[in-house]
Amino acid sequence: MTVQGLFSSRSAAAAQISARPRFAIVGRGFSGMMMAIALMKTVRLPFHMQLFDPNSSVSGGQALSSARASTILNTRVRDLSVSVGDTDDFNDWLCSNAEFRAAVPAAIPGFRQIFVPKDIFSDYVYQRFSEALSARKDITVQVCHDPVVAIRRTHGNRFLLESANPANPLFDSVILATGYGMPEIEDPARDPSPVRAQRLIARPHTVLLGSGIRVVDHLLQLRDAGYQGQITIVSRRGFLPQSHTPNSADPVFPAAALPSNLPEILRFIRNACREAEEEGRSWQSVMNGLRKHARSLWRSLPAHQKRQFNRHLRAIYDSHRNRLPEAIYARLQGELASGNTILRRGVVGRQGLSGIFFRPAGSACDEVIHAERILDCRCRGPQLNSPLLSSLQNQGLALADELSLGLAVNQRGQPCLEDGSTVGGLFAIGPLGLGSLPDIDLVPEIVSQAYAVGEHIAERFYPKSKAV
Ligand SMILES: Cc1cc2nc3c(=O)[nH]c(=O)nc-3n(C[C@H](O)[C@H](O)[C@H](O)COP(=O)(O)OP(=O)(O)OC[C@H]3O[C@@H](n4cnc5c(N)ncnc54)[C@H](O)[C@@H]3O)c2cc1C
Structure with a gap:
């Protein structure tokens, strides 16, 4: 779904926005879209909102638009509501969707426990975004297709965003939602396939690097597309995702105090x-x-x-928290049991003309895994050395967390500085805060965080306003 033209009439109103607070959201993946919904729901007085992302899709960032959208999400419907305080919102949306009800009649009257394809969740998020937007005739929204390369703080505690457009206004608040960074653009002129492999292998062979849900996604997509070759999954630790239970696994935990080490x-x-x-x-x-x-x-x-x-x-x-729906887990196990897919634990090195160098766990020697195709399905963390995040760190507006997994943030996603202080108006939400807030890469946590940021911004700019 492209956003070209969607906001053209609204962007024409940009000239009238000077008196309103201006909010920038950098990144239009799930976190960015969620943040936009939360702002529209919580900040009840007029504002201007500008969304930056070179990716023209608003289908939910890497998680929801990567690979084939028809692959199944690994979170149950009951945990995917984008409406805070209404955990049934996604279920209600599915129940009111005649096409979906016709396709999945067995789950009527409720779909809370089931797993749905990514594209359905993506449609739901987009629809809630569109509804929130059409309910707010008093705000202006502008969509920009440039990457933001730097952010500077100006006098008066506002923010200047540097992108290809030199005419960006100053913003009162900036919410970074850049998640896993910008997807790498494939260069068609550069064929990374090890070309000599075909002569060295008896049967087509694909290597998948990684061990998370992306690997399972890719594996099953290859099989669904009719690929019959050998597949080798190469993982440093060798832990593949575990299975969900058939029914809901309601949280339980011992009441005793947790030990401290x-x-x-x-x-x-x-x-x-x-x-x-x-x-x-x-x-x-x-x-x-x-x-x-x-x-x-x-x-x-x-x-x-x-x-x-x-x-x-x-x-x-990770292998125990990012679990697979049972049917998908069973397919994965079937693949491994058949021997058509094997899991090898170890470290990969450089890619050669006929495959990839590999050092098995516990071995001191490298070997080459010959394959005609190598797909990197490893989940990259936030790119701390990207121009944007580097600019923030260089100016003292944000710091890496102590493990350098992302930016050091508090619960609300405000970057924390050395002395524990925060920069008013600046937020980093979603996976950017993974080193400070466990599980902040998951939908329910991103939803709560986005609303908390929205409430905070509402309070800052319009202290007397109330959320709907
Ligand atoms: C394959 C996969 C499946 C998943 N399945 C589930 C699931 O079932 N349940 C669940 O709870 N979670 C799931 N997750 C995790 C969760 O959905 C993601 O963590 C979440 O969607 C993160 O979204 P995001 O918008 O923060 O990041 P991203 O999806 O990485 O989006 C970031 C966006 O920011 C843009 N951007 C980056 N840098 C810049 C810049 N400098 N300027 C402008 N734009 C920029 C990028 O182009 C991108 O569009 C899954 C994740 C993956 C990868």
Whole structure:
């Protein structure tokens, strides 16, 4: 879905905006769209909002538009509402969608526990965005297709955004929603395929790098497209996503106080999972319960234990929190059991003409995995060295978190400086704050954070206004 022309009549009103507060949202992925919805719902008086992203799609950023949109999201409908305080909003939207109801009659009267394709969620987000926009005749919205390369703070505590357009106005508030950065543009002139591989392999062979849900997405897409070759998944730690339960795994967690160091916390969680299984509940319920404690737990750990977690446990944690719908998990297991897909644990090196260098875990020697195609499905973190994030750090407007996973932020997404202070009007939401706020890359957390930012902005500019 392109946004070209969508706001042309509104952008004509840009000349009238000088007296209104101006808000910039950088990035139009899910976090950026969610932020726009939250601003329109919470800031009840007129404002001007400008959305920057070179990606002309408003289908939800990398998570929702990457690969084939028909792949299934790994979060249940009940956790995907974009309306804070109304957890049934997505379910209600699906129930009112005749086409969807006709296609999925078995789940009537409610769809709360099911998993839906990305494109359906993307349509829902876009529709809620459009509805919020058409309900606000008093605001102006402008969509810009330039990347923002730097942000400067001006006198009067406003922000100047540098992009290809030299005529950007000064903004009162800037919300960074740049997530995993800008997708790399493929250069058709550069064929990365190892060309000699065809002569060295008996059967077509594809290597997938990574171990998260992107790998599973790519694997199943290849099979759905009829690919019958060998597939090798290469992962440093070798933990593939675990399975959801057939029914909802309502959060449970022991009431006892959590221990204060990492090895004991780990033991505590393992015991909680074992006990839950013995009592007929699931370890998934405990993981869902753990998420409610994750932020305070993370904050309480000293830096060296956070590093330890990152090195040794993050891959396991991710494989247990980013779970696959049961049917997809069963397909993955079937692939592995058949031997048509194999998982190899180790580290990849440079790509050669006939494949990729690989050092298996525990080995001191490299080998070459011959393959005609190598797909990198690893999830990159936020790009701290991108021009935009570098400019913020260089000017002292933001700092990397202690593990350099993203920017150091507080709960509301305000970048935290060395002395604990924040820069009024500046926010970094979604995965940008992953080193400070566990799980902030997931939809429910992004939704809550976007509304919290909206409330804060509403209070700052219109102290007496009330959210609808
Ligand atoms: C394959 C996949 C599946 C997922 N499935 C689920 C799921 O089922 N459930 C769940 O809860 N979560 C899921 N997630 C996670 C979650 O949805 C994402 O973390 C979330 O969508 C992040 O969105 P974002 O907008 O912050 O980042 P992104 O999607 O990375 O979007 C960032 C946008 O910012 C733009 N941008 C970057 N730099 C600039 C710049 N300098 N100037 C202007 N624009 C810029 C980019 O072009 C991009 O459009 C999934 C993630 C992935 C990758």
